[in-house]
Amino acid sequence: MNENSSIRAKSGTNQEGTSAHNRRVMIEALRLNGALSRADLARATQLTKQAVSNIIEDLERDGLVVALDTVRKGRGQPSTPYRLVPEGAFAIGLQIDRHLTRAVVVDLVGSVLARAEANLPLDEPSEGVKVILGLIDGVRRELAGISSQSESRLVGLGVAMPGPFGLQNSDDKWMMPAWQKFPLLETLAAGTGLNVGLQNDAAACATAERIVGAAHGVDHAVSLYVGYGIAAGLILNGELYTGGNGNAGEIGRALLSPAGPGSTPLEHRASLASLYQHLGLDAADAHLYERMDALALAEDPKVMAWIKDAAHDLRWSVHLIETIFDPQTVILTSGAPETLARRLLEAMQPLLPSIADRPGRSLPRLQLGITDPWSIALGAAAEPISRAFDPRFSAILKTRSGGF
């Protein structure tokens, strides 16, 4: 309101920020390395043994880590390794797709403890929300049967749905226009009492790869998600990057060439939507997944023809991603059955020559990600876990209501 509100500055920090960061660093180190002793942690994090000891003691009291049996490894006192306690935290993930919604509960290490799915009316979000709240309630009860502390350890609800978000003209079949206009996050927050976060489905796939997949512990990775649409999930500097308005990575809307206003967006040609069209399948078909799986297994000629064409465009996309992001690896993720995804990956070989073609690479240029159809819901659930427990710049800063 007054002139001060216009001052732009980052927030400062204090000992609480320090401590929060160090706790997160410990948790990440245990997640990446399985089990570590206090001495290991001290070396790895550059903190003193004493500091680590205090932090581990705290984490143990909070039920986030637990000691294992001591191990003797040469001279000196045996060390006591610690590992994460999976039941230390839970999160619910929700995937909202065109004709389907899925909810899962995951724990601190990314294991799925409960799952449920239901059909969703594409154009009636107010009806759909009731279905969704029912689904969430179901998995939440299931969780309550597993852990007595389930409610106090539930860190949030992550939602994944097709992007991009917040556009003017959202009357576009790729974007589930009715849902875009609906106040979904507010409704879900009110209906569940949880913190709610939103990602697009490609970001959710990348988040899933980061917590339990090929991007685990990799600082620069891009997942190329081939679903109904196509998008990239960006892990940059070890964190999900979402851009200025949450829409980074919408590569499916990239034009295949500068040839003019009629130039085709990538996702019109290489997405599963294009496959459905090519095969004359209905996206609302309840057995779509099984049908695709069967066709891919049988090497159906129409499917193989689509794969060939799509691979051609996707090979270009990988080249583009490598050229623009310079990631350590690109991960192919998909809503399609594993057979189909694998055939697509094979058809993309050999990749185009690019700056990623360098001597001494430790990771493959392109690899197959998680093909489980539940991976988007898993990634959705992983987001609140990551927000609560992974080291990140914003976790160090003092919080504020609004502003910069």
Added chain:
Amino acid sequence: MNENSSIRAKSGTNQEGTSAHNRRVMIEALRLNGALSRADLARATQLTKQAVSNIIEDLERDGLVVALDTVRKGRGQPSTPYRLVPEGAFAIGLQIDRHLTRAVVVDLVGSVLARAEANLPLDEPSEGVKVILGLIDGVRRELAGISSQSESRLVGLGVAMPGPFGLQNSDDKWMMPAWQKFPLLETLAAGTGLNVGLQNDAAACATAERIVGAAHGVDHAVSLYVGYGIAAGLILNGELYTGGNGNAGEIGRALLSPAGPGSTPLEHRASLASLYQHLGLDAADAHLYERMDALALAEDPKVMAWIKDAAHDLRWSVHLIETIFDPQTVILTSGAPETLARRLLEAMQPLLPSIADRPGRSLPRLQLGITDPWSIALGAAAEPISRAFDPRFSAILKTRSGGF
């Protein structure tokens, strides 16, 4: 060496990290807002008045900030604004181009205090380095004449040259192959005794825009650099993003379409290299800049034809950048004279519809950046300043020799 060296973890932090961050936050706040009182800073950074007072006292003693006259603004004790002291720090920036090298000295606020340029032999880096060291020595002496504390306040040497770096097959006219193979950074570090950092020229342009240009205080901005080659400089989350191997943003090598191995890279068609070829000019011509300026001013038909074609491809690039990065703004930067750059910008209008076309934008989708031909050297110099004084995650962490 032993098994511990394979443990992956981020580094922890302590009160020194806290303090370092808070100092940087104060400096950034003053840079972005001009002058602020301690009370303003306390509100903006969420720290207490007392903490801010102590930090400002330190910064004042270190010669980085200075008090201005008190100002009365309504009730209460008048406030004492502080501003950055330009002479608080200096850095040297070096641009290495194909036939030319430029060195500048900049101060803490990004003003250029000294500049020098010389011709450079494209294929003889060992000769070239002598020229460069002479140039650096020259501006360094000039700085010594300006400030008695110049040496102690010199934070580093930033180098900008065309990328990408570290490829296998670097025998490519775009990459100055002889220079890529030469141990440039080591030689310059030994020859000057300064910390040396390297960026590609597009990154340097973006860094320049960040310190004194259109990206000042913008968290998500991409500069599209049209020089001999084409590349993008990426400001993501308020920091320069350089990718897994320092080569992020090499959009000039992106293929214009998936049409196969013969598909053209962008920079073969829309870069200044293509303009020189189109005009039959020699890139080594000492009066290249003036010739281009004259031709652009005169609306030479060949130049206008090139502009039309290049704008067509660049319009596509802007669309691609917006689609993939979702930045708040795209900045057109160039090694070309302002007249030419401005004509190019105009010819790119109207932009292609994209997800950046949203209601309530505060920044233009595309704007002209600094057109001063010294901006790359300025950006090169701004990098050590930014590394030393801007808030960033890595500045909070405890340092280590190698590793993750």
Added chain:
DNA sequence: TAATTAAGTCAAGCGGATTGACTTAATAGC
């Protein structure tokens, strides 16, 4: 059995932000 090595604890110390009372210096209201 003694020396060595490494894990981990103890207790004091220290750096840096926080807290709350206080001082200073202006404007607003009567």
Added chain:
DNA sequence: GCTATTAAGTCAATCCGCTTGACTTAATTA
């Protein structure tokens, strides 16, 4: 013109969390 109010900034004590250095514990090596 006096008084109340408001805001900037300081003082001194406190508190939080990492660091330091000595010490204990428990293994292997010679």
